Amino acid sequence: MTSFFNTTIGLPYGWAWFVATIAGILLIALPLMLAVAMIIYADRKIWAAMALRRGPNVVGPFGLLQSFADGLKVFLQETIIPAAANRGLFLLAPIITFTVALIVWAVVPFQAGVVLADINVGLLYILAASSLGVYGIILSGWSSNSKYPFYSALRAAAQMVSYEVAIGFILISVVLWSGSFNLSRIVEAQRAIWPIIPINGLAFNPLFFPMAVMFLISALAETQRAPFDLTEAESELVAGYQTEYSSMSFALFWLGEYANVILMCALNATLFWGGWLPPVDWAPLYVVPGIIWLFAKILFFFFVFSWIKATVPRYRYDQLMRLGWKVFLPVSLFWVFLVSGILMWMRVGVGA
């Protein structure tokens, strides 16, 4: 895009790069907001269908405009700041959540070469940015100066930090196998993993299928989706860390949460299921643009997320911590050893 602004429009290189980057950001962020609105609708519809209800069906055809109506309603409401709240941090918290959910998309490759920032530490960038997500929640809980939000914030912080450890080890094993932190190269490394049946996707390798499942579950915990939604367990904590929020500050949490969910679906698809590659390495399938394959995978994983939300009961908090620290952490740590051991074994007799 830089070359387009540089040669076709005739801007100097620096400005062309600047304009191209801004355009790229808008090109990702604006459709993402639309996608969040539609995915909330999809979530409610899937959930309703599994509970044998009809779900949103009044606003617009099939209720398609429901999310926009909700957005408008929230936008027109008054922003209430509790008198005892810490004003600055109270308003900062939803902005952090929302921003962090958006900045991670900079390194997600949508197609071969279609990525905003093709940096060679892409996966570390994702880890770094997602570790910032804790701050939005913990600050909102503390600055509300209210019991339940604070409990919820502590729960959320402990939960996210715990599962980030497991996610880190899972990602390390993926990085070891594909030999790069760059997401585009991780996707390329998943091309035709079996010599006989050329399937694309790391998870089709039996060594990595357990990792893919663990990553999916950790992603649920990381985004605080059911069955790990203890932070907003309404029977215990009212609405969790967002209890005191209203109007746009509440909407920012809402948008950030769902943007994070889509991001985790995208990461599942990119890291384990071949990203923008079609499922099988077969020439006619490459006619379909890669971005369609990626979206199909994202939507599939979102369906899985909604399915789990509709069917699985909420975890107890000690079970959640046990799963994170006593099951996922040792298993993923062992897998790092296993993967590196197998890689070393495959290299025996081959020059380094």
Add this chain to the structure above:
Amino acid sequence: MIQAIAFYLFAAVVILSGAMTISSRNPVHSVMWLILAFFNAAGLMVLVGAEFIAMLLVIVYVGAVAVLFLFVVMMMDIDFTQLRTEVVRYAAIGLGLGGLLAVEVMIAAFAWNEGKVDLARRAAPIDATVPNIQALGQLLYSRYLFLFEAAGFVLLVAMIGAIVLTHRERPGTRAQKVARQVARRPQDATRNVKPAIGQGVEL
């Protein structure tokens, strides 16, 4: 040009947020300013081409260490008036440390004026085209392997020490026995009775 703007932006914010860290009255605000300082320091690292260190700085310090700080600070019940009276007690140490830092900065500036460090004579010169992560890995796992392992052991000892210090047997608590919970079947826990009409269930 853009590098200069970015450098001055990051550097100014680092200094400003450092100053705010020690001068803001609310400890939680202090931690937030500290996080901003870490963040901009990471930006400076990116500018000098150490993107791996920058990301690690954000992951480790911002993502983990500062969260723990925040945890502790939020849970503390702080008496602000008492804090201010204690400032005098620590003023001498603070001034001493500040003076030491100032001297160090001056020595660094003089040394810089004498000429740059001869990069070609470093212990382990690295090809500039090799990415950060590879370069670090090549050094850590060959030349500095023992130091690296030793650092790992220090961390392990620290971890064990923390566990030993905080671990205690708690009498009178009933721990979750997960295996037993999982092994429990409905027919062991429930009983199906068909009471006759007019009679209740005898327990």
